[in-house]
Amino acid sequence: MADKKKTYFETKDINLTAYLMTLSYKIVDVNREKGDGRTVFVFEDKTSRRVGDVLAFYNNKGKFLDYVNAWKDAKNLLHNFNSDLNGK
Numbered sequence: 001m002a003d004k005k006k007t008y009f010e011t012k013d014i015n016l017t018a019y020l021m022t023l024s025y026k027i028v029d030v031n032r033e034k035g036d037g038r039t040v041f042v043f044e045d046k047t048s049r050r051v052g053d054v055l056a057f058y059n060n061k062g063k064f065l066d067y068v069n070a071w072k073d074a075k076n077l078l079h080n081f082n083s084d085l086n087g088k
Contacts, residue, residue: 007045017041019057019064 008028011017020043021027029042046053057064 009043009045009050010040012038012040015068016057
């Protein structure tokens with residue numbers, strides 16, 4: 001997998017993963033951790049801009065987190081609606 005000349009960046013945050021994908025970061029590997037089974041996404045690093053891109057995500061500069069939260073709210077509404085229909 002790893003080319004010795006390239007650097008890589010890992011994250012377990014699926015929302016950050018999706019955000020980086022929208023910025024054309026290339027996923028080079030996906031691993032499952034032993035023990036807790038969490039998924040680790042490995043990206044080809046864009047060292048010159050990664051810090052800025054990650055900070056923009058966590059500071060919600062592009063409003064991506066607003067979208068993520070709205071999507072989660074909509075999913076919860078759908079789940080609750082389905083539960084109501086099924087009498088649960």
